[in-house]
Amino acid sequence: MSYRFPSHDPEPLYSFTSESLGKPTVSRNGWSVYSSKRPIMTADEIDRATARIGIPMPEMIFGKNYIVVAHESGWSLGFNAVDALDLVVKHGNPEGGLVKVAYSEAWMNDKKKTSDEVHQVVKPFDWTYTTSYQGTPAPSKVTWEPTSQSIPLDKLRRPDPILFFEEVVLFEDELGDNGIAMAEVKVRVMEERLLLLCRLFVRVDDVLFRIRDTRLFIEFEDNTILREYTVKQDSYENVKRKIPHSARDSGLFLRDANWIAEKMPVIQTVTEKSALSSS
């Protein structure tokens, strides 16, 4: 099995073999989950990642964290920070325009009045780090096709014993204290199936909320592989309005990605299926 992954070596991206992923943390019916939880990247590592990806890196980048779901046949899908950041819109305007902080217009106007110097405007990129990342597949082993199937929530709601649970942060940025951008991956493995959720959560204070969820579902018995990608977005005001009137501290709600995710309209959902190669 090989897996593209940012390594600790000077070169930023590598092909990884099963040896370098280490021992799986859990295995079930030919399926294995590998995970790693390490400190944020060092200044040198950040410099290399910045050079490769071409945008300023988030303040907290857990470049050595990952969760990989792999089958012994060679099929795998992994999640890591560098590949996720590689899909952030790097130049010019992302769809719907570049987000600006709430007080940007006032700031720009005041600046014109008070400072006489000419300033270079930095090259624009999507500083909210919104990424459409849906995982890094094993090269040439993974194909997806559309399906009308959906992830069987009824099976996942059952309180089946959890054999393994892990949660790793990929990156986080405080948006210069204008909100938060956070990408996090969770996985839970039960006797008969597993569910992985990779969630990007963005809050720009007084402007908007965004969620991008990628769910990977695997049924061990028949090797059903489903991936669901969901886009949610709403204005800050709309979400704020849904805070219960009895709430003593609205701030707690606006920091709770799970609560917010339930209150936001779905803009787009795509479900795809994959299969193990027959060879």
Add this chain to the structure above:
Amino acid sequence: MSDLISGGSIDLDSCIERLYRREKLAESVVEALCTKAKELLIKESNVIHIKAPVSVVGDIHGQFFDLIELFRVGGFPPNTNYLFLGDYVDRGYFSIETMTLLTCLKLRYPNRIYLVRGNHESRGISQNYGFYSECKAKYGNVNVWNCFTDMFDYLTLSVVIDDRIFCIHGGLSPNVHSIDQIKVVDRFKEIPHEGPMADLVWSDPDPEKEDFGISTRGAGYTFGAEIVKKFLHVNDMVHILRAHQLCEQGFQVLFDDRLSTVWSAPNYCYRCGNLASVLEVSATGERFFNVFDAAPENEEYRQQQEQHNTMTEYFL
């Protein structure tokens, strides 16, 4: 009234002793401390001149156990002089304990402890990033938050060590060429979104740039190598010392040793795994980053608090 106040005077030594044990002080005591602190801070200039030796501390963000660890590593006041560069509150679990302790230390040793204002020492930011919620949770109301945020308006903006090292929370401003321009700022107010006061607590160095740049977020400045050189030249200084940005190794030195960032919150937000440091400036002007790791009490506290949250595990 509390036993810590009698005849209008506060028993600071007892307050400090209790705070070192992470005991919460009564609301009335906090209120009295903030009033006293305002009376003291109002006399301080926007640019305070101090002498080395002094140990300079970056962001703490309510990581109380790590502040105590910093004292263990760098010496407890008043045996060591301290200059704190702001961001005392928000994000960590103990903003109240951290801020109350620093206020007491400032009152007890006014010429050995200096507190500079950070961008989190404001109503707007601390309402959203933890301090406000913590006050509500621990005192049941926001009186303490009101007292502290009123006091924040009195904190100084900058310190100069031995006429050679310029210290601020964030960075330089296109509206500030000489430090005399800082002295005339009306600082006794909420941090505005724009202007020299905002820039001093918000701006960041950009090692890729020469000049000032505008942040891609649409507000705020970055400043480059040429700006740093020019500022030091005009003001006849050798170094700029600031905090405000997370550094994995606890510190970062830029622009040919003309600017340092000091970061004092190890394992930031209890998950980053980074180191922290305190920058010790000796009487002869040498700079030494004393690096330290997270206090062991953090882990003990986490284990005490941990309730197995099955809701998290059964995510959908």
